[in-house]
Amino acid sequence: MAKFNKLDQSDYYKLILRCVHCGFCLQSCPTYRVLGIEADSPRGRLYLTRAMVDKRIDIAKDVANHLYKCTMCANCEIACPSAVKYTDIMFITREIMAEANAVPLGAEQLVNTINNAKNIFMMDNTLRKDWVIYTGVEAPIKDKADMVYFVGCVTSYSGRIQGVAQAIASILNYVGEDWTLLKDEWCCGHPLKLEGATKEFKKVAEHNVKMIEETGATKVVSGCPGCCLALKKEYPEVLGRKLNFEVLHFSQILDEYIKKGKLKIPKFESKVTYHDPCELGRILGIINEPRRVIKSISDKFVEPIERGKEGFCCGGGGLLKVTDSQLSESIANKRLEMLIKTGAEVIISACPTCYQSLADATSRKNKALQVIDIAELIAQRLGLM
Ligand code: SF4
Ligand code: SF4
Incomplete structure (x- = not known):
C-alpha cells in the first residue's frame, strides 16, 4: 500500500486518467475476445488499477x-483514440504488485526459477548449448567476434524449437559471418520485467551486457523477439546507458543478406501466410523485413486480415502461459482460425513462443498445416538442414 500513497499525484496517475472508458479497445484485446469479461479487458484493468491508486480496493x-x-x-x-499507454502503465503496476507480493503464483514461481537457474525451465544452465550437440551444427564460442548470436531460453531448451537455433547457426556459417555464442548466456530477463521484478531484471541485464561487450561484437542477433526487445529497449532503460552494440532480429539479417545477394534461395511452391509476433511487429516495428524475405521465395503469399501493427496475439506473451495456460491456449486457437481463413498450407512465424503456441493449436485442431520459423524455412530451402 505504501507505494500507492504518493501515486495519486504522479505522472503514472495522469497516464491512467487518460482512459475515458470509451471501450474502443475491447475488440482488439485477445483476452476480452475470448472471455468477454470487463475485468479482463484493457478498460477493466485500467479501472482496477485506478481503484487501487485511489485506495478504493x-x-x-x-x-x-x-x-x-x-x-x-x-x-x-x-x-485507443486517447493514446493511452496501456503497457507502460501495466509495467509500473506490475512492479507495484510484485513489491507488495501480490502476483499470481505462476509468475512468482517463474521469477524464482530464473533467479536460481538463469533460464525459464529450471534446467542446468551449463546445458544451455546442448542444442549444438543434438543438431550437429557448427556453433563457435570465441573470445572475440563481430557478431553475437543470443539464442534465448525457449530456442535453447525446447526440442522442436532447437531447429531454429540450428537454422540460424547454419545460415551464419553459410555466409561466412564472424560470429559467436556467449560463453555464459542467461535468460534475457524479459519475463522478469513482465512480472515486475525490476531488481532481478537489472542483474540479468548487467550480466548479459558484460558477456556481450567482452566479445567486442558490434551486432547482436536473435531469433526471439522477446530477447530482442529486452536487449534493444529494456536493457538501456534499466541500465541507464546506451549500449555499444546494435540489436537485430534474424529476419532483418536475412533481409539484408538477400538484398546484398549473399543468399540465393530456391522458390517455395506452397501457399504461405505470416503471423506477426506482437513484440516484433507492433512493439519493435519490424513488419516489412520478414515480408520481404517471404516474398523473395514465394509467389503464393497471403495475409491474414489482422496483421502488422494490428496483428492478433498467439496467446503466448505477458506470462499468460504460466498465469493462465488455458486462456493462452484459447487465444492461440482463435489466432489459428484467423490464419486458417487465409487458405495457406504453411504458417510462417519469427518467434519461438508464437511457433510453439500455433504448432500446439494446430495439433489440438488436428489440422494438416505446417508451422515453421522463418529461419528454418530459409535454411531448409538452402539445403542446410
Ligand atoms: S495488452 Fe493485449 S491482452 Fe493486454 S489489455 Fe491490451 S490488447 Fe488486451
Ligand atoms: S484504453 Fe483507450 S480505447 Fe480503451 S477504454 Fe480507455 S480510452 Fe477507450
Whole structure:
C-alpha cells in the first residue's frame, strides 16, 4: 500500500486518467475476445488499477489475477483514440504488485526459477548449448567476434524449437559471418520485467551486457523477439546507458543478406501466410523485413486480415502461459482460425513462443498445416538442414 500513497499525484496517475472508458479497445484485446469479461479487458484493468491508486480496493492477488491475465500484446494501444499507454502503465503496476507480493503464483514461481537457474525451465544452465550437440551444427564460442548470436531460453531448451537455433547457426556459417555464442548466456530477463521484478531484471541485464561487450561484437542477433526487445529497449532503460552494440532480429539479417545477394534461395511452391509476433511487429516495428524475405521465395503469399501493427496475439506473451495456460491456449486457437481463413498450407512465424503456441493449436485442431520459423524455412530451402 505504501507505494500507492504518493501515486495519486504522479505522472503514472495522469497516464491512467487518460482512459475515458470509451471501450474502443475491447475488440482488439485477445483476452476480452475470448472471455468477454470487463475485468479482463484493457478498460477493466485500467479501472482496477485506478481503484487501487485511489485506495478504493486493496493491492491483492485477486486483482492481480486480472492484471496478469493480459498478454501485454499492446494491441489495445493501437485501437485507443486517447493514446493511452496501456503497457507502460501495466509495467509500473506490475512492479507495484510484485513489491507488495501480490502476483499470481505462476509468475512468482517463474521469477524464482530464473533467479536460481538463469533460464525459464529450471534446467542446468551449463546445458544451455546442448542444442549444438543434438543438431550437429557448427556453433563457435570465441573470445572475440563481430557478431553475437543470443539464442534465448525457449530456442535453447525446447526440442522442436532447437531447429531454429540450428537454422540460424547454419545460415551464419553459410555466409561466412564472424560470429559467436556467449560463453555464459542467461535468460534475457524479459519475463522478469513482465512480472515486475525490476531488481532481478537489472542483474540479468548487467550480466548479459558484460558477456556481450567482452566479445567486442558490434551486432547482436536473435531469433526471439522477446530477447530482442529486452536487449534493444529494456536493457538501456534499466541500465541507464546506451549500449555499444546494435540489436537485430534474424529476419532483418536475412533481409539484408538477400538484398546484398549473399543468399540465393530456391522458390517455395506452397501457399504461405505470416503471423506477426506482437513484440516484433507492433512493439519493435519490424513488419516489412520478414515480408520481404517471404516474398523473395514465394509467389503464393497471403495475409491474414489482422496483421502488422494490428496483428492478433498467439496467446503466448505477458506470462499468460504460466498465469493462465488455458486462456493462452484459447487465444492461440482463435489466432489459428484467423490464419486458417487465409487458405495457406504453411504458417510462417519469427518467434519461438508464437511457433510453439500455433504448432500446439494446430495439433489440438488436428489440422494438416505446417508451422515453421522463418529461419528454418530459409535454411531448409538452402539445403542446410
Ligand atoms: S495488452 Fe493485449 S491482452 Fe493486454 S489489455 Fe491490451 S490488447 Fe488486451
Ligand atoms: S480505447 Fe483507450 S480510452 Fe477507450 S477504454 Fe480503451 S484504453 Fe480507455
